[in-house]
Amino acid sequence: MAQRILLITSSLFGEGGQSSALAASFKSALEGRDVELVERNVVEQALPHLTGAEMTSWMTEPGERSADQQALARISDDLLAEVVASDVLVLAVPLYNLGIPSQLKSWFDRILRAGKTFQYTANGPVGLLEGKSGLILAARGGMYAGTEMDSQTPHLKHMLRLMGIEDVHTIYAEGLNMGEDRKQQSLKEAQQAIGQYVARRF
Numbered sequence: 001m002a003q004r005i006l007l008i009t010s011s012l013f014g015e016g017g018q019s020s021a022l023a024a025s026f027k028s029a030l031e032g033r034d035v036e037l038v039e040r041n042v043v044e045q046a047l048p049h050l051t052g053a054e055m056t057s058w059m060t061e062p063g064e065r066s067a068d069q070q071a072l073a074r075i076s077d078d079l080l081a082e083v084v085a086s087d088v089l090v091l092a093v094p095l096y097n098l099g100i101p102s103q104l105k106s107w108f109d110r111i112l113r114a115g116k117t118f119q120y121t122a123n124g125p126v127g128l129l130e131g132k133s134g135l136i137l138a139a140r141g142g143m144y145a146g147t148e149m150d151s152q153t154p155h156l157k158h159m160l161r162l163m164g165i166e167d168v169h170t171i172y173a174e175g176l177n178m179g180e181d182r183k184q185q186s187l188k189e190a191q192q193a194i195g196q197y198v199a200r201r202f
């Protein structure tokens with residue numbers, strides 16, 4: 001059966017972004033493979049920050065929700081359905097101010113939902129998603145991978161692990177704002193790594 005991939009993009013610069021270029025390399029590497037691809041651009045979608053009213057709508061039984069609450073709950077429900085339907089979650093992520101884009105945080109705030117993607121137990125939280133893997137395509141202006149300054153990819157992996165997604169591979173394109181030579185070299189290496197990942201995985 002075809003693997004189902006959910007590709008999340010989160011660049012402020014749309015298709016012109018460097019992280020979007022990594023997403024584009026991933027898509028072209030997929031050509032001819034037996035996969036189903038769903039794309040979600042969380043910047044284009046312009047999700048607002050999560051509010052108490054929206055969270056309350058999730059905690060209200062579906063049959064008891066007001067019309068407003070039904071509309072609010074649908075935002076998260078629809079995003080969650082895409083995640084649940086996927087086998088592989090691919091996140092194309094720029095590094096902004098040492099973190100993830102706030103739009104991507106807004107997306108995670110809708111899918112990290114107690115009772116849906118994880119649950120609290122006496123031994124701590126347990127992920128409820130099974131059999132899924134993740135790929136992070138990380139674009140950065142500077143060089144941070146593997147240093148204590150890189151709190152971004154550990155944060156992403158923790159959020160994925162919270163939902164039960166533990167098999168996560170990361171491909172970096174770093175030093176993109178450190179001169180044209182380094183940028184081209186970095187993008188080339190990332191593109192090769194993406195090709196190898198796709199060949200191995202699909």
Ligand SMILES: Cc1cc2nc3c(=O)[nH]c(=O)nc-3n(C[C@H](O)[C@H](O)[C@H](O)COP(=O)(O)O)c2cc1C
Nearest residue numbers: 011017018019020094095096097098139140141142
């Ligand atoms: C608002 C903003 C904040 C940034 N913060 C950082 C940073 O903290 N560290 C870094 O290495 N690069 C930083 N950069 C550079 C981006 O990580 C880099 O240009 C990356 O390729 C952006 O991907 P994009 O083109 O898809 O947005 C920042 C860029 C922007 C626009």
